Every structure is written in C-alpha cells, then in structure tokens.
Amino acid sequence: MKRFTWFNAVSLTLGFAFLYIPMLILIIYSFNSSKLVTVWAGFSTKWYISLFSNDAFIDAAWVTLKVGFISSCAATVLGTMIAYIMVRGGRFFGRGLFSSMIYAPLVMPEVITGLSLLLLFISIGLDRGVFTIILAHTTFSMCYVSVVVSSRLASFDVSIEEAALDLGCTPFDAFKSVTLPIIAPAVVSGWLLAFTLSLDDLVIASFASGPSSTTLPIKIYSSVRLGVSPEINALSTIMIAIVTFGVLTSSIISKRAIKRQRLEEEQAFKNG
Amino acid sequence: MNFRKYLFILVPYSWLLLLFLVPFIIVVKMSLSDTEMAIPPYTPYFTLSQGWQGIVDFFSQLDFENYIFLAEDNLYWKAYLSSLKIALISTTFTLLIGYPIAYGMANAAPEWRPTLMMIIILPFWTSFLIRIYAWMGILSQEGFLNQFLLWTGIIDQPLTILNTNIAVYIGIVYTYLPFMILPIYASLEKLDISLLEAAKDLGCNRSQSFWLITMPLSKAGIIAGCFLVFIPVLGEFVIPSLLGGADTLMIGTILWQEFFANRDWPVASAVAVVLLLLLMIPIILFQRSEQKQREAEQ
Known part of the structure; x- marks a missing residue:
C-alpha cells in the first residue's frame, strides 16, 4: 500500500517553505547594498564590515x-x-x-x-x-x-x-x-x-x-x-550559520558514535 | 558511600532552593508589599536588626492591596483574557498547520524521516529573536508580503499587518510549529499500518480510515502538542512586543511594562503570581493526560 500521497508532498513542501523562507530572505538581504532592507540594490558585504567595526x-x-x-x-x-x-x-x-x-x-x-x-x-x-x-x-x-x-x-x-x-x-x-x-x-x-x-x-x-x-x-x-536594519540581518546570518554548522556536525558525530557502538556490541557478541 | 551520595544530592538541591524557590517566595512577598517612591521602590523592607518585633511589624504591613488593584482595574482583566484568547487561537492554527506536516513526515519513506526531522528541528535551534525579527521585514508596510501581493495584483493598497494581532498570530505559529509537529509525528510514527490495511479491506476509503483510525490514535500527540504551544504562549513576551501593536494586550508585556517602565515592583509581582495561578490549570491538565498516556502504554 502506497502511503506517501500528493497531499503529503504538498503539505511538507508548504510547511518547509513556511519555516525556511523568512530565514532565507533574511540571509539574502544581509548582502544587499541598499540601506532600505526591502529593496534590492546589488550584492555587497558592507554590512558585515560595519558590523565588525x-x-x-x-x-x-x-x-x-x-x-x-x-x-x-x-x-x-x-x-x-x-x-x-x-x-x-x-x-x-x-x-x-x-x-x-x-x-x-x-x-x-x-x-x-x-x-x-x-x-x-x-x-x-x-x-x-x-x-x-x-x-x-x-x-x-x-x-x-x-x-x-x-x-x-x-x-x-x-x-x-x-x-x-x-x-x-x-x-x-x-x-x-x-x-x-x-x-x-x-x-x-x-x-x-x-x-x-x-x-x-x-x-x-x-x-x-x-x-x-x-x-x-x-x-x-x-x-x-x-525597525529592520541590514546590520542586524548580517548578524542574524552569522548566528544562523554557526548554529546550522554546530547542529549538523553534532548530529553527524552522534550518528557515527551510535553506529560504532552498535558495531562493537555486535563484534563482542560474535567473539563471546 | 552515603556521604558522597548526599553531597551529590545536596549541591543541585540547594542550588535550586536558593535560585528557584527562594526567589519565588520573594515574588509572593513583594506582591503583598506597597509601592514606594524610593530605592528600593517598595515597603515594608525586611530586616532582622529589629528582632522579633521587626518581623511582626513586617508581616502586619503585608496586604492584598495589589491584588484588589488588579481585580478592579479593567486593563489587567482584559490582558489576562486577551492572552488566553491569543493562546487559544494560535494553538488552533498551529495544530491545523502542524498536523498535515507531521502526517506527511510519518508517511514518508523511513530512510527519509531522520532528514525531515532534522529540517523541523533546525529552526528550533536558531535564535528565537532572529526568527521573530525575520517576520518584521516580511510583514511591514513596504515588506516582502505586501510587495508580492501588490505585484500579483491581489491588492492595490499595502495591507497593515505588522503591529496588529494578525502579526502576533503569525509569529506564534511560526516559532511554536516544531513543538506541535514533533509530538504528533511521534504518535503517528508508532501507528500500526496493518490497522489501516484492515480498514481498507473492510471497505473504508482513505478519509474514513483517517478519521476512524489515524486521528483517534494520534490524539495523545495532538494533546501534548497543544499544551506545549498553549502554555508558553500564555506568558509570551518577545512576540507581542516586536510584532504586536498598541491594541495587542498580553500579560507578559504588561508585566514587563509594570516592572521596567512604571517601576512598580509590587504590582508586577502580583501580575506574575496571578499569571502563574492561571498557568497551573493547563499544566495540571497536561500532567494528568501524560500520566494517563503512560499508564495506557504499560
């Protein structure tokens, strides 16, 4: 019986879009050269520079x-x-x-x-x-x-x-x-x-x-x-990047640790 | 052995007593004090220097004046009721949006599920404040949503969404969605597929078997998810203060204002005590339903 339907696909896509689009917009507009946060005026990293100073x-x-x-x-x-x-x-x-x-x-x-x-x-x-x-x-x-x-x-x-x-x-x-x-x-x-x-x-x-x-x-x-400011967008982008990196790395490490533990247990079981 | 064991207990125990229970008793005491234009801005002030008489005087000066003030002032009633209303409506919306997502995750191929789970959890780790802030740029007058709607021609005047209750609802649904999805997903994932197959063999169509089997069996997840959203939303501060407007009344923001803007510590403490009493009801209900669930599983 096929369980995954088009309805599931649509609700997952819309749900994930709802969760991620606000953050994507935030990240994209942190590289905007205009001071107006909602008007795109070309790529620039000047907000990062002004943030660090x-x-x-x-x-x-x-x-x-x-x-x-x-x-x-x-x-x-x-x-x-x-x-x-x-x-x-x-x-x-x-x-x-x-x-x-x-x-x-x-x-x-x-x-x-x-x-x-x-x-x-x-x-x-x-x-x-x-x-x-x-x-x-x-x-x-x-x-x-x-x-x-x-x-x-x-x-x-x-x-x-x-x-x-x-x-x-x-x-x-x-x-x-x-x-x-x-x-x-x-x-x-x-x-x-x-x-x-x-x-x-x-x-x-x-x-x-x-x-x-x-x-x-x-x-x-x-x-x-x-109000909204491009410097805060830049800061938010840095924080999102750090958290994403940290969470992904830790989940990969813990997955590997669990796999290794399971292998060792199997090995011990065979030897014993 | 025993000495070590008690040391192990004593350290975290006394930490919690000192930094959780004692502060809370101070709040209750403060809520019974009177506001004073002084530093510190309240009386009576507890000292041990006057001996027993000082302690008696101290207790005789405590009264329920602040609570009477809260009961008589319309603002506080409205704030408590409107917090309840906002929490109820936003919990309903979170459920309506979260359920189909959890359902889709549970129906996905098993090898995809950890990845989907990661996608739901990741925003939960990123800063709450930043996620709220992201909506400010979307919902404002010249924000992305208005630009998009104007561009598609659905509207010809920009809508005012930011600084209204609608923005507060969007913010709450957005930030609390993972809290709703995860418990529902957990209960849907445990669901035995053979039940659905049996229902199909017995002549149920998809929607019948959903309402007769899937829905009732995921009830525990729905209840847990609703409480996990409803309880923290009642005392929410950041969302109404950034996305809400002048007519958004929530008890968390009222408490903050009483404390920081009005510097009325006794009234702020009374507001806190009443909020906590209000929260006791859903918390006790939640614990009961969890207990029942645990007993049913055994």
Whole structure:
C-alpha cells in the first residue's frame, strides 16, 4: 500500500517553505547594498564590515559567549547530577519538592523567572552583571540538561553498573568508567541545548543584567525595536550559520558514535 | 558511600532552593508589599536588626492591596483574557498547520524521516529573536508580503499587518510549529499500518480510515502538542512586543511594562503570581493526560 500521497508532498513542501523562507530572505538581504532592507540594490558585504567595526556588538558578543560557555558547563555538571539522582538515587528526603523544582522552570514563563531572580539579587545585595546572568542561565538550563540526560540514563541497563560495583569499583569509579561513557552523547547534547538556550535568551538576561553587561539578544532587541536594519540581518546570518554548522556536525558525530557502538556490541557478541 | 551520595544530592538541591524557590517566595512577598517612591521602590523592607518585633511589624504591613488593584482595574482583566484568547487561537492554527506536516513526515519513506526531522528541528535551534525579527521585514508596510501581493495584483493598497494581532498570530505559529509537529509525528510514527490495511479491506476509503483510525490514535500527540504551544504562549513576551501593536494586550508585556517602565515592583509581582495561578490549570491538565498516556502504554 502506497502511503506517501500528493497531499503529503504538498503539505511538507508548504510547511518547509513556511519555516525556511523568512530565514532565507533574511540571509539574502544581509548582502544587499541598499540601506532600505526591502529593496534590492546589488550584492555587497558592507554590512558585515560595519558590523565588525561596531564595538558595541563585538562587546555584546563576547559577553554572550562568555555567559553561554560558563553557564552551559555549570548547567551540564549540575543537570547530570540531578539526572543521576532522580534516576538512580532512590528515595531521599524532599524528593517530591526536588522533582517539581526541576520541572517548574521548564514551564515557567520567562518573565516570571527573570523577575524572581532579579528580586533575589537585589534583596541579597548582589550587583547585577555578567555573574548574575550566568547564575540565572545556569538555573534554568540545568533543568533542560537533566531532562535530556535522565531519558538516556533511564533507557540503559542498571546491571552494567551493578557488575562494575561487584567487580570492586567504588560508586564513583563505576560512574566515571561505566555510566559516563554511556550517557556521554546525551551529556553533549544537553550542553549544546544549554549553550543555545543561553545564547538565545533575551527576557531573563534583561532582568538579570546590569547596565555594564549587555548580551547580544539585549542589543539586538533594543536596535530591532526601532525597525529592520541590514546590520542586524548580517548578524542574524552569522548566528544562523554557526548554529546550522554546530547542529549538523553534532548530529553527524552522534550518528557515527551510535553506529560504532552498535558495531562493537555486535563484534563482542560474535567473539563471546 | 552515603556521604558522597548526599553531597551529590545536596549541591543541585540547594542550588535550586536558593535560585528557584527562594526567589519565588520573594515574588509572593513583594506582591503583598506597597509601592514606594524610593530605592528600593517598595515597603515594608525586611530586616532582622529589629528582632522579633521587626518581623511582626513586617508581616502586619503585608496586604492584598495589589491584588484588589488588579481585580478592579479593567486593563489587567482584559490582558489576562486577551492572552488566553491569543493562546487559544494560535494553538488552533498551529495544530491545523502542524498536523498535515507531521502526517506527511510519518508517511514518508523511513530512510527519509531522520532528514525531515532534522529540517523541523533546525529552526528550533536558531535564535528565537532572529526568527521573530525575520517576520518584521516580511510583514511591514513596504515588506516582502505586501510587495508580492501588490505585484500579483491581489491588492492595490499595502495591507497593515505588522503591529496588529494578525502579526502576533503569525509569529506564534511560526516559532511554536516544531513543538506541535514533533509530538504528533511521534504518535503517528508508532501507528500500526496493518490497522489501516484492515480498514481498507473492510471497505473504508482513505478519509474514513483517517478519521476512524489515524486521528483517534494520534490524539495523545495532538494533546501534548497543544499544551506545549498553549502554555508558553500564555506568558509570551518577545512576540507581542516586536510584532504586536498598541491594541495587542498580553500579560507578559504588561508585566514587563509594570516592572521596567512604571517601576512598580509590587504590582508586577502580583501580575506574575496571578499569571502563574492561571498557568497551573493547563499544566495540571497536561500532567494528568501524560500520566494517563503512560499508564495506557504499560
């Protein structure tokens, strides 16, 4: 029975066009030499040049990368710990509260998360800046990391870990040499997710940042509110290119890793 | 062993307590405070320096004034209702557009599916802000959509779309489409083809077997997708603030204005608490339906 019909083909084509045409237009018009964004006046890379000579954008980009890198590393460590506790930790005092605190940030509107963190920083007298943005981003992205990692943890066999413990590993050694390599792909994609969430965040960063620490989304938002500008198109194109490259590479790497793992398992099965 | 285990628990636990629960309690407390033209712009101010009497005074000064203010002012009612309306309408449109795409993906040849999946997920990784921004250039007076429609002769006057609710709907459908497609696709992919073949043998035509088999069996995906769109849209800020106009009322933008423009922290906090209470209903419903789904699968 043939399943794929002309209706399917049309809806996929229209759907993908809807998803990609806005971004394609954005990319094409970043190479437009006219200042009017909607009128094509010939190919030019001058907006990229003016973007790179704009110190405000470069500074904001550095702040964003710094915040993204540090907060996603911290979130990956904490999120993996959370996943391990939730999947393997058994019962402990306050588990219910803990699990609801992990899921709440996923559904909490950003305006509320941002507002509550800002009020905290003010009431403990912490000056707002890069550090407070890192704290805020770590807090919400560790929850996403824990979701990604715990689904991987829940799907693999506990008996491998138990075997390691029986063979004399300490729990920490067992975690390091058995569990960690198995969940590594999930940890990596958790890190990537945390990093992109941090790069993307406007609302929480606006609440948590001080006057001296502007991130790229804050900068983009404040200039976009005044209208469309070719410099922002150029910046968007660069960001889209980086993300596309990152996502495609990581998906190819993880696909290869899974294939290799499967081959090794088959080999071990044959030899054993 | 136990000591290490508790250390493992303690670090993330106290992090979340300190940076998630405590801030939230501060918001609730702030919503019960009074606005003050000072720095910080509210009273009472919590200190431990006056001992027990200070704490008693502090609690006796808290009241529900801000909530009464919210209830009496039309603006807030309208904003909550209009957020609900916008979230409902845009969820419906996302479903109507997302379902055929998910259906097409599930019907595609298996070797194509990972690629199609990648095409859906990729925009999800690119910046939210940039995706919204892309629509500003399309929907504006002299934007691409108007140019195109004028060129084809469908209209002879440019349409005003940007800064209206229609632009907000387009923006929401565009950014939340993957959230709708992925759960529906997941439930359609699991569907047993032999059921459709059986229906055909028993004399169903394509549309009958779609409505009798495919649709009911993808219900779980539809429900999950609708909640995944509806819940975040209720508190949305970026889309209404960039694509919406003066008459676009959404609670996320109201909260932002109260806080940043009016510097009325207590009222902003009260708005936040009410929004959260409003969100509890769909969140609890969503958790229930997920639970039911899990039990049904076992």
